[in-house]
Amino acid sequence: MALLEVKDLEVCFGLRSGAVKALREINFSLERGERLGIVGESGAGKSVLGFSILNLISRPGYISKGAVNFEGQNLADLKPHQLREIRGNRISMIFQDPMMTLNPVLTIGQQMVECLLAHRKMRESDARKIALQKLQQVQIPSPETRLDQYPHELSGGMRQRIVIAIGLLLDPDVIIADEPTTALDVTIQAEIMDLMLNLCEQNNVALILITHDLGVVSEVTQNMMVMYAGRVIERGPTKEIINDPQHPYTQGLMNALPQMAQAGQKLNQIKGAMPPLQRIPTGCAFNPRCEYVMEICRHNLPDSTVSGNCRVACHMVAEMKREQAMGDEV
Template structure:
């Protein structure tokens, strides 16, 4: 049984003009200890998917249909009291900005002890010992001193390490990291991602890494999902997607990486912008920005189909595969 299984998930947001669909027909599986990347531009639905997994979608958002099975239990159907035994305990989430995660008026130690005692019946002293161990795991220097410091006294990289330590406090089976290195400089980003991979491998913890950076995904994850306008458009082993991207959108993301342009040359970019949820074009949502658009792209939403070692939702790829089969 997979650790996590998402089946036909659909998430909507209710507006005065009617509801809009933020996620459509999302399905994937995650094994224990596996590292999965979720990639796409802002507005693709990556963070909404992360929040949906732990049932943290707040009104006017709601899960309209589908399942989020964690060890066979449907999290989408659980009440808040039942979810508390899983959220933060079995599944931890690391957010983009550590200053928004950490309470500025409490010391690091107070916050870690409070988190532990909310889920376990242990003394403050025992909770402090566990907190100290977790700070050592994430290589915080002078961890006993850091426990008595406030978030503003620490650097950005140190705060993010502490957020990771808090995520590990209850020995979760799954960590969802939503753009965990966005506010950090490049060298600190590399250190944080290297640390997360090491911790996941050491503790056999599964990781869902939500990011817009395919460069980070290529270094950290084993499998990747590419999202566009609330749908999965390509999915497969990370190496195959990076080395042989098949969807025009994924190819555009890879070509937009800084290292793909020569020194002094303009950076490549995908023309246009992602459509709003209430203004999606008919057919393929990427068709207005695609250089390889076909008549079918304006008529029908492409289904995910097998292509090589990946699943791709693209009429062009399907047509090319059909032609190859005919020629064979």
């Protein structure tokens, strides 16, 4: 049994004009120690998926269908007090902005000790020792001093390391990292991602990395999912998708990388923009932006097709597979 299994997950947001679907037919599993990347443009539904796993979607959002099974237990059905035993304890989440995560009027030590005492029966002195160990683990210099400092006294990279340390406080089985390096400069980004990778490998912690950076995904994760308009349109081993993207949208993301353009030329880009939830196109949601669009793409939602070790939701890929199968029979 997988550590975490998401089955047919659907999330809606209730608006005055009616409910709109933010996530549709999300299916994936996560094994202990596995590192999964979730990529896509802003508005693809990546962060909504991360919040949905922990049932942190607030009204007017709600899980309308499906299950999020953690060790066989559906988190979507748990009551608030039951979820509190899972959140932070068994599944931790690292958010984009550490200043939104850390309380500005409490010292780092107070926040870490408070987190431990909320989930574990221990003395405050023992909790402080564990907090100090975690700061050392994430390579914070002078950790004893940092425990008594406030968030505003630390640099952005330091604050992000502290957020990671808080995520590791209770030795979780899964960490969900939502754009953990967005606000940091490139050199600090690399340090933070190397740190997270090493910590996950050392502690056999499963990682869900939500990002728009394909370079980070290729270096850190073993498997990846590409999302578009609330749906997974390609998933499989990271190396296989990076080296041979099959969905036109994934190909567009790869071609948009700076290193794919020649010196002096404009960067490649996918024409158009992600559609708003209220106006998702009929058929394949990517069809208005796709250079390979066929008539069937404008009317029918593509099923997920097996292609090598990947699954791809694309009519063109499905047609190519059918033609290949017919050729093999002949």
